Amino acid sequence: MYELDSSIADLGSDVAELEARELECFLVLSEELHFGRTAERLYLSQSRVSQLVRALELRIGARLVERTSRRVRLTPLGASLRDELRPAYTALLDVVEGARSRARGAGGVLRVGFVGSLDEDLAGLVRAFQRDHPGCEVHTVEIPLADPFGPVLGGDVDAAIVLTPVRESVLAVGPVFSEAPLSLAVPARHPLADRPSVRAEDLAGHALVRIAGPAPRYWRDAQSPRLTPGGRAIPPGPAVSTVQEGLAMVAAGRGAMPLCGPTARRHVRGDVVIVPLTGLPDSALALVWHRDRATAVVRAFAGTVAAGVRG
Numbered sequence: 001m002y003e004l005d006s007s008i009a010d011l012g013s014d015v016a017e018l019e020a021r022e023l024e025c026f027l028v029l030s031e032e033l034h035f036g037r038t039a040e041r042l043y044l045s046q047s048r049v050s051q052l053v054r055a056l057e058l059r060i061g062a063r064l065v066e067r068t069s070r071r072v073r074l075t076p077l078g079a080s081l082r083d084e085l086r087p088a089y090t091a092l093l094d095v096v097e098g099a100r101s102r103a104r105g106a107g108g109v110l111r112v113g114f115v116g117s118l119d120e121d122l123a124g125l126v127r128a129f130q131r132d133h134p135g136c137e138v139h140t141v142e143i144p145l146a147d148p149f150g151p152v153l154g155g156d157v158d159a160a161i162v163l164t165p166v167r168e169s170v171l172a173v174g175p176v177f178s179e180a181p182l183s184l185a186v187p188a189r190h191p192l193a194d195r196p197s198v199r200a201e202d203l204a205g206h207a208l209v210r211i212a213g214p215a216p217r218y219w220r221d222a223q224s225p226r227l228t229p230g231g232r233a234i235p236p237g238p239a240v241s242t243v244q245e246g247l248a249m250v251a252a253g254r255g256a257m258p259l260c261g262p263t264a265r266r267h268v269r270g271d272v273v274i275v276p277l278t279g280l281p282d283s284a285l286a287l288v289w290h291r292d293r294a295t296a297v298v299r300a301f302a303g304t305v306a307a308g309v310r311g
Contacts, residue, residue, distance in 0.1 A: 113160035180261035200279030
């Protein structure tokens with residue numbers, strides 16, 4: 001590790017010359033605690049990340065990060081700076097984004113992704129946001145069940161309403177809402193169709209429709225488990241990319257399919273029976289967006305969703 005230069009310029013000069021890139025790099029590193037992942041998020045080389053962090057440490061006059069061959073961690077001063085800097089940096093980005101919006105003469109366009117269909121509650125949130133932000137136009141975009149995070153990661157949408165869990169480090173997770181027990185969609189002549197409810201352990205021996213990639217494995221397993229809570233194997237059924245494809249496979253007798261309660265109610269059909277499913281965590285929706293592309297408009301929409309959840 002390097003030694004900090006004791007001959008630091010005066011504070012006023014340092015603040016005047018402070019680069020926003022140094023602050024951004026430090027904040028991302030404080031999240032990732034890994035120089036490689038930080039470099040990937042910022043599209044920089046690892047050596048450039050080290051240079052930026054070192055420059056900030058030289059300005060402050062003390063170490064902010066301890067780096068060994070095994071791990072990276074913040075010093076107590078680094079942790080304190082992170083906690084105080086983040087809200088100020090976020091506020092600065094909001095000011096800049098607000099100025100950009102005003103320069104465009106409008107709030108711009110907000111693209112919100114959703115899977116399946118936009119139900120009345122979600123449509124109500126969109127209307128509430130547009131009422132409070134008349135200068136912003138909201139475009140709702142259907143995204144595939146098999147790739148819930150891809151459109152956000154790729155920049156095709158600004159935010160998306162997705163099923164939990166969400167473990168992608170580059171995604172910020174906003175309000176979680178619409179928590180509801182799961183249901184099981186089964187063919188009308190399925191052995192489980194006549195039951196008042198189905199326990200998760202009863203799924204052993206009955207094929208479940210799977211969700212195709214590129215959705216992460218942990219997420220696919222959460223929506224269509226491979227094992228019962230007791231560890232018994234659940235046979236894999238066909239892999240599908242959309243809810244409609246899944247229901248078609250169910251109707252054809254190819255397997256059963258777990259669904260969140262609201263989705264099950266919206267897709268009632270004569271050849272498919274919906275049975276309450278117990279013994280698994282409730283389904284829930286969350287608003288997500290890319291950490292590096294958060295804007296004042298995205299944060300405002302997250303605030304509208306949060307207010308709707310509280311209300």
